[in-house]
Amino acid sequence: MAVLPEGAPCWADAMFADVEGAKSFYGDVLGWTFGESSSEFGNYTQAYANGRAAAAVVPPMPGADAPAAWCLYLSSPDAAATGKAIGENGGEVLMGPMQVGEFGTMLLARDPGGTVFGVWQAGSHEGFETEMGAPGGFCWGEVFTRDPDRADAFFAAVFPYKVSRFDDPSMDYAMFDLGGPPVLGRMTMGEDFPPEVPAYLNVYFAVPDCDAAVAKATARGGVLRYGPVDSPFGRMAAISDPQGASFSVIDVSRTEGEVPASSPVTP
Numbered sequence: 001m002a003v004l005p006e007g008a009p010c011w012a013d014a015m016f017a018d019v020e021g022a023k024s025f026y027g028d029v030l031g032w033t034f035g036e037s038s039s040e041f042g043n044y045t046q047a048y049a050n051g052r053a054a055a056a057v058v059p060p061m062p063g064a065d066a067p068a069a070w071c072l073y074l075s076s077p078d079a080a081a082t083g084k085a086i087g088e089n090g091g092e093v094l095m096g097p098m099q100v101g102e103f104g105t106m107l108l109a110r111d112p113g114g115t116v117f118g119v120w121q122a123g124s125h126e127g128f129e130t131e132m133g134a135p136g137g138f139c140w141g142e143v144f145t146r147d148p149d150r151a152d153a154f155f156a157a158v159f160p161y162k163v164s165r166f167d168d169p170s171m172d173y174a175m176f177d178l179g180g181p182p183v184l185g186r187m188t189m190g191e192d193f194p195p196e197v198p199a200y201l202n203v204y205f206a207v208p209d210c211d212a213a214v215a216k217a218t219a220r221g222g223v224l225r226y227g228p229v230d231s232p233f234g235r236m237a238a239i240s241d242p243q244g245a246s247f248s249v250i251d252v253s254r255t256e257g258e259v260p261a262s263s264p265v266t267p
Contacts, residue, residue, distance in 0.1 A: 003075065003122045007159030007176070008183050009141050010075040010120050010127030012203050013056040014245050016068050019045065022057050025241055029216045029249075030054075030136045030205055049136025052129035054205075068245040070203045071108070072141045073118035074159060074184075075127065079105040082119050082158060089157040090150070097121075111154050113147040114199040133206050133252040140204040140233075140250065142185040144193075148172055151186055152265065163265040175262065202238070203247050210235040210251040217241070217249075230256035 016022040079097040096107030103125035130137025161176035175182035227237030234252040
C-alpha cells in the first residue's frame with residue numbers, strides 16, 4: 001500500500017492493563033487475530049482482520065496509570081513539523097516525536113479542547129492494511145469536543161483539511177476532507193454527555209452485523225453507550241470495552257435515510 005496523504009487516519013492502537021483480556025474481547029467482537037508481541041517495543045501486539053493489519057494493543061508503560069483508551073493516528077510526512085504546527089495553533093505535544101525503529105516516527109498530541117490524537121510518519125509500517133468498510137477494519141473517526149469552532153480551526157491549521165458542516169442547524173457536525181471524500185468527522189458534545197467525560201477521538205470499526213457485535217460485546221462485559229441506530233452511513237453503536245476503552249462499531253451495508261446536505265466552511 002502507498003503511504004496515506006497528510007491528515008488521513010492511518011493507524012489505531014490502545015493501551016490495556018490486561019492485554020490478554022483485550023485480545024480475547026476484540027477477537028470475539030471484531031474477529032481479530034493477533035501477531036507475536038514485540039518485546040523490543042514494549043510488547044506491542046498487532047491485530048489482524050482477515051490477515052490484514054487492523055490495529056494494535058499494548059500494555060501501559062511502567063508507572064503509567066492512564067485509563068485504557070483508543071488512539072487514532074493521522075498521517076504526516078514530517079512528524080517534527082506537524083508537532084511544531086500543533087504547538088503554534090494552541091495544541092500540545094504530549095510525547096515525541098519518537099523514532100520507532102524502522103517502522104516510523106510517532107508523536108502524541110492534544111488539541112486545544114483536550115482531544116488526544118496521534119501523528120504517524122510512516123517508515124516500513126505504512127498503517128492500516130484493511131480496506132475502508134471491510135469487517136474488522138477501521139472505518140471512521142470523529143472528534144468529540146465541547147469547543148467545535150476551535151477544534152475545526154485547529155485541525156484545519158495543522159493538516160491540509162477543507163472543512164464542511166451539515167446545513168441542518170440542529171446538528172453541529174463537521175467533516176474534514178483532503179480534496180475528496182471526508183476522512184474525519186467532528187461532533188459537538190451536548191448536555192447528554194456527563195461533564196466528567198473528556199473530549200476524545202472516537203474510532204469506528206466495521207462489522208458485518210452491528211447488533212451481533214453489540215450482543216457479543218455486552219456478553220463479554222462491555223457496556224452499550226449508544227444505539228444500535230440506523231443512519232445514512234450505516235447501522236452503528238457506541239461501546240465501552242470491559243477495561244473502559246470506548247469505540248464504535250458500524251455495519252456500512254445497512255443504511256437508512258439520505259446523507260444530510262453540507263456546505264464548505266470559509267476559513
